[in-house]
Amino acid sequence: MTITIAGKQTTGAADLSATAQLVLGFIDGGNEWLAYAVSTPAPYAFPDELALLTGVQQGLHGALLTLLPGLGLLASPARLFMLSASDLSLLTAAEGGADAPEAELRTLLATQQLATAADLAAADAWLASLGVADAPLFQALSLADRIELVALENEAGGEAEAKDAGAFALSWAKTPLEFADYFRAFIALRAAAPSLTGEALATALLGLLPHLFGTLDCPSVGGIKPAAEITAAIRGWHASGRQIGFARLSLAAAQIAASTGFGAQPGADDPALIAAYMAQAQAVIGNGDIGSGRLGQDGASALFDITSDTGDAQIAVDAAGTISLHAFRPAPAAAA
Template identity: 45%
Template sequence: MSVSVAGRPVQQPGSLSDLGRLALAFVDGGLEWFAWAMASTAVRYDFPDETTLLAQVQLGLHGSPLALLPVLTLLASPVKLMSLGLADLRVLAKAEGGDDNALLATQMRRVCTEHQLLNQAELTAPQAWLGKLGVASAPVFQAMDFLDRVALVRLMNDPLLAAGDNAITTEAAAFAVQQARTPLEFADYLGFYQALAAQPGAPQSPELRATQAEDAKNTLLPLFFGALDCPQVNGLPSPAEVGQAVGAWLSSGKQVGFSRLSEGLMQIVRHTRFQGQTGDAARRLVDAYLASAQSLLAAARPHQARMGQDGHTCLYRLASGEQQAELLLSGNGVISLREFGLRSPPAAPRPPLAPLEPENP
């Protein structure tokens, strides 16, 4: 037999789970390749699990980890699609097949909200928003990838920005394009500026606000040089496996840092009582913030996970008492601290997190 999954020979498409077979159907040519591979005697294909099969077939046939659903104008990894579960994936399949009744449209909105799936219109919306801010043509946006666009959607929909002054957001964008070297850094610096400007007693003029942000950046940024080390894992780990990796990392005397300097900069302004401290006072503030984050990571374990639309990144949430944190698994397996602070007020509930592992049909 030419194809095996988890050590078991696959003799027909029906040997796959219903979920795996349906997810494979979203890969253009996936079922046809699978039929060819099962009949082939020249090459043997062994996959450790169905998710690896889906990922490798998609990448092998199209040179991209993202499958295109042209009717829904949606790009998503087949692995992410498999994580939706059979019922929600069937909703997606009906919609992609052209069914457009009102009930299905309602179900589709729920599926996309719960699993945070962004279509073409949603991914391109930040371009117009950046235009209104006067920065759309900035060089930092000249070669954005999928994850860059996802980050800008998240930034555009940030409740803290929505509650802020539009004129200050425009100032923040001008500051951010001067500082950032990537779209992700742009999002960080914009949030950093906005958080500073929202503090009690913040300067009232644009010039003084810009000076305040520049001074704060120059003070804080070097203090995060030692907060960039992070553990690294292989594959797409479960929450328990992430907890084990983080626990081992902390036990070796290391701390889980941020994926980039600007990310730490934004977090400390949003989640501490930074009021322009400099010198030793600023260092103590940063050290105390990082130490508190490590204490939470040591005391709590991730219990929820949400796979990214790309099928490689994953967000893990953990909490203890009044504190909460989010760990981000990057596409190359690095686990970094994405956010740490007090629990958000319950007034604006977040979409539920999807399970990391596909549900059994």
């Protein structure tokens, strides 16, 4: 018995929780390695079951993501570990070729925001329909990039507007995530000022981006942490007189455009709009309670929701532990 988890000796898979057993079953060779490890004199120690699962995946395959080939699902064991045992049992049945309820399976994947190969292929086809799929920007997409494009496709409006937004975003973006941000910024600004041409919106955006530099200040906690540690870091950051900012300039543009229509209204005091938006966001972040969080499909990022009477915010934490404002929507009364 040479495996310990949280200081307790483990004699085999039967000692694991039902959730850990199911996730281990998705890792090719996972059960076989565990049987080997408990019989070898070499000691293995893990702080918890999650560390065991991610360690087995990384150790056996040299990769952080587990492939469920039957479902066409590529996900981190850490993300799968966040599912309930009943949800994992459904995935196990479907992966094994059993007659799992199709509607129930689709609902599970959609609710948990897990994108399959079919979902990712649909996003690729959508980029092709916009005439941008061959752009150098998209030559090396990560799983996180492709999942963001799936979400973008689901949000996109009509074909003509989507093509206009795609062309606009392509002229600005240097990364796939920036493409998604500028796509959304175009849609938001066009909604605020339907008569403006793409060229006019581009001119407005060019003049406004320098005003957004002050929205990029972010603290770091050295990795994805529990909600209590994220909250403490935010409180300390605010106590030092600093704001929780966005992870990138394009995201600041997209989020603020969606709430204020900045740059699209002649005569608007854009710096004042931006300052007011950020002040409202900080008030919600500083006074609200962070939820339990949702780990990304790749296991490298997490989102935490904060809701209040004056608005709803999302806090993002990336693999490096950088805490940033991912989204903020003021409540209608607060936005007025």
